[in-house]
Amino acid sequence: MNASQWISAVFSPTGGCEKIAAAITQGMAVRKVDLCAPIATESVQVPLLAVVPVYGGRVPEIALERLRALKGNGGPAIAVVVYGNRAYEDALLELHTELTANGFKVVAAAAFIAEHSIVRTIAAGRPHAADCEQAAQFGRAVADKLATGEMSTVCVPGNMPYRERPQMPVTPLTLESCRGCGRCARLCPVGAIPASAPHTTDASKCILCMRCVAVCFRRSRLLPPPMLEGMTQRLNMVASEPKLPEIFI
Numbered sequence: 001m002n003a004s005q006w007i008s009a010v011f012s013p014t015g016g017c018e019k020i021a022a023a024i025t026q027g028m029a030v031r032k033v034d035l036c037a038p039i040a041t042e043s044v045q046v047p048l049l050a051v052v053p054v055y056g057g058r059v060p061e062i063a064l065e066r067l068r069a070l071k072g073n074g075g076p077a078i079a080v081v082v083y084g085n086r087a088y089e090d091a092l093l094e095l096h097t098e099l100t101a102n103g104f105k106v107v108a109a110a111a112f113i114a115e116h117s118i119v120r121t122i123a124a125g126r127p128h129a130a131d132c133e134q135a136a137q138f139g140r141a142v143a144d145k146l147a148t149g150e151m152s153t154v155c156v157p158g159n160m161p162y163r164e165r166p167q168m169p170v171t172p173l174t175l176e177s178c179r180g181c182g183r184c185a186r187l188c189p190v191g192a193i194p195a196s197a198p199h200t201t202d203a204s205k206c207i208l209c210m211r212c213v214a215v216c217f218r219r220s221r222l223l224p225p226p227m228l229e230g231m232t233q234r235l236n237m238v239a240s241e242p243k244l245p246e247i248f249i
């Protein structure tokens, strides 16, 4: 099977997953599928690389929902989760299980680390050069495995039933400096920001993915400071020690 024909399906609200996907597929001509927007149902005939972030030790539901549009037909998939140096818990098992249910054979899997998209001082600057080199090596090793026709599936850590999805306690705030350009509304992966009122957020839809905060040119969106301070303190206690990528092949 030709490695240049991979599909790279990525849910990356703030860019960490995108960096890992780009490193894994370095030098390959892949077709990108952006899971931050709705996608059409498709029968996949080539290896599928699925890269998603970890939220509360799980895969964001919207990413799984969109991935379900890609049907496997017994073909190979590579399951990759990216987390902010705390823990990935059940997320890799959840992604593996979903891809298998969609008709793929999960021939390789990995967990990589990127800057924490809520508390940006945690794992700041990751993925760094060594992470990207490991991701590129992983991509080459998977391509070599597939080139031999080897389709054995991998086992990954995690527990069932999965841990509960955490409830999102708040939505990002909008400062008075907002000029209502609507960029956040256009780019919100779940349509939680109305185009007609971009200074507001629909709390019933928001998944706190931080994309609106990351993409605002005026820095008019931010988390409520007390919440950010509380999370920073908690993560400083449990997520300061740098974790290493884990690879299953």
Ligand SMILES: Cc1cc2nc3c(=O)[nH]c(=O)nc-3n(C[C@H](O)[C@H](O)[C@H](O)COP(=O)(O)O)c2cc1C
Residues within 6 Å of the ligand: 011, 012, 013, 014, 015, 016, 017, 018, 053, 054, 055, 056, 057, 058, 082, 083, 084, 085, 086, 087, 088, 113, 114, 115, 116, 117, 118, 207, 208, 209, 210
């Ligand atoms: C709502 C939310 C929950 C998160 N939960 C976890 C977690 O359980 N463990 C962890 O290590 N990182 C967690 N993170 C950090 C992200 O997994 C990490 O920053 C990832 O790289 C984000 O991907 P992106 O940059 O492509 O958006 C969380 C981030 C968000 C926004």
